[in-house]
Amino acid sequence: MLQGVGVGLSVLRHGLVYSSVALRRRMLVSLEISNKDPSYEWFLTWMAARSAAVAEAGAKAKPWSLSFWTRSHNVSVQTVHEQRKNGSSNVSFKLVAGPGTHFLRYRNAWMQVKRERETRSQQLMSGIPWETVTLTTLSRDRDKLRGLLAEARDMALQAQEGKLVINTAWGAEWRPFGQPRRKRPLKSVVLAEGVAERIEEDVRAFLQRRRWYEDRGIPYxxxxxxxxxxxxxxxxFIQALAGELSYDLCLLNLSERGLADDKLIHLLSNAPEHSFVLIEDVDAAFNKRVQTSADGYQSSVTFSGFLNALDGVASGEERIIFMTTNHPERLDPALIRPGRVDLSVLLDDATPEQARRLFLQFYRGSEGVIQDELARMGAQVEEIVRNAMARKQRTSMAALQGLFIRSGVNDAVTGIQSLLSSES
Ligand SMILES: Nc1ncnc2c1ncn2[C@@H]1O[C@H](COP(=O)(O)OP(=O)(O)O)[C@@H](O)[C@H]1O
Ligand SMILES: [Mg+2]
Known part of the structure; x- marks a missing residue:
């Protein structure tokens, strides 16, 4: 008899479990977003912005909704570097939904948000733990999930519109570094005559020729x-050009700790769309054959591994790589052959004309100087640099910029004079 009751209860319990599973299957719909997908960050940011707004509105109108938001929230902190219009930056903290279960209401639909961290395994290439966010809602509200994701995406893209995103390598994945930056106007980088145009035109021409490459089976x-x-x-210049073409930057440091040939290949063949890969000081990475840092760490990208990564698997993906060096003579000829380096351009110390243009750019519109006078001073600047060059004295654009930042318009000319006479 008692046994019968026990069996009956367990059948009942099973039945309940079964029916709730069936119910979930039939009535609920779940969407899983992994942290490999860009929408992962978009969603968390969207949710953070929204819960802040809800909490604020709730505090004014209905106190209970505030308590709901604060009580159910297990929050994580994300540090945000913000760059202001004037170039200064600001660090703030964004509270995003932490691991655990949260609820939110979106267009009259309740949604469960479950953020989970997989602690046992890590992403193969990057070593970053897997994370997922699972959104669950009623089947009849499934279309709202799509709307929500679109809203989150638009919010993220709007925040970076007109800005330059700089990505850096995280293991073998690319991740945005800091907040999107304000673009630098291309014209503000003053190069010797024709140089900027030559590079820009080459990149633009390349971008128009995808079909040409495809038709000939050449890697694009x-x-x-x-x-x-x-x-x-x-x-x-590279940064400004990327901005001008609405491209992003992927910064790659070949001597970075933990970077090895296999990761490098992965990185170069998986750069985000519409981005330039920028490798600074290419000579330095392989110069000292075995590079050992203070803690005994050895950089493990090999030169042949680097060449392999540059050549990559021939794919239809567009790839634009910029490399910089102060010592082109130290580069292995294998690196600078066509297909690896197609256009090599010298950006030199200031020419007289560059100095004049930078001067005018800095002091145009300065108070108390009339246009004619500025032009006359510009001519003087040009003359000083020309005479210095005749004596084999040169100065960098960066040094001129430094001088112009320090000096008022009336001190600039004498400043250049002493800059170029003290340098030997
Ligand atoms: N041609 C130039 N026109 C305007 N500013 C320049 C120029 N060259 C250098 N500068 C200024 O000098 C600083 C260093 O320039 P950077 O681009 O880092 O030089 P590089 O990469 O050649 O060493 C920057 O603040 C930049 O604004
Ligand atoms: Mg540089």
């Missing part, structure tokens, strides 16, 4: 090498 990629003394504008 192009490599650029900007070489020349420090402070000539190599990095600035």
């Amino acid at each position: 990629r192009r490599g650029y090498l900007l070489h020349g003394p420090p402070g000539s504008g190599k990095s600035s």
Whole structure:
């Protein structure tokens, strides 16, 4: 008899479990987003912005909704570096939904948000733990999930519109580094006559020729090498050009700890769309054959591994690589052959004309100087640099910029004079 009751209860219990599973299957719909997908960050940011807004509105109107949000929240902190319009930056913290279960209401639908971290396994290439966010809602509200994701995406893209995103390598994955930055106007980088145009036109021409490459079965990629003394504008120009073309940057440091040939290949063949890969100081990575840092760590990208990664698997993916060096003479000829470096350009110390243009750019619109006078001073600047060059004295654009930042318009000319007479 008692046994009968026991069996009956367990049948009942099983039945309940069964029916709730069946119910879940029939009535609920779940969407899983893994942290490999860009929508993962978009969603968390969207949810953070939304719960902040809800909490604020709730505090005003209905106190109970505030308590709901604060009580159910297991939050994580994300540090956000923000760059202001004037170039200064700001660090703030964004509270995002932490691991655990949360609820939110979106367009009259309740959704369960479950954020989970997989602690046992890590992503193969990057070593970053897997994470997922699972959104669950009623089947009849499934379309709202799509709307929600679109909203999150638009919010993220809007935040970076007109900005330059800089990605760095995280293991073998690319991740945005800091917040999107304000673009630098291309014209603000003053290169010797025709140089900027030559590079820009080459990149633009390449971008128009995808079909041409495809038809001939040639990998659709192009490599650029900007070489020349420090402070000539190599990095600035590449950054500004990326902004001009609405491209992002992927910064690659070949001597980075933990980077090995296999990861490098993965990185170069998986750069985000519409981005330039920028490898600074290419000569330095392989210069000292075995590079050992203070803690005994050896950089493990080999030169042949690097060449392999540059050549990559022939895919239809577009790839634009920029490399910079102060010492082109130290580069192995194997690196600078066509297909790896297709255009090699010297960015040199300031020419007289560059100095004048930078001067005018800095002091145009300065108070108390009339246009004619500025033009006359510009001519003086040009003259000083020309005379110095005749004596084999040169100065970098970076040094001129430094001088112009320090000096008022009336001190600039004498400043250049002493800059170029004290340098030997
Ligand atoms: N050609 C240039 N035009 C305007 N500014 C320049 C130029 N070259 C260098 N600068 C300034 O000097 C600094 C260093 O320039 P950077 O691009 O890092 O030089 P590089 O990469 O050639 O060493 C930057 O602040 C940049 O604004
Ligand atoms: Mg540089």
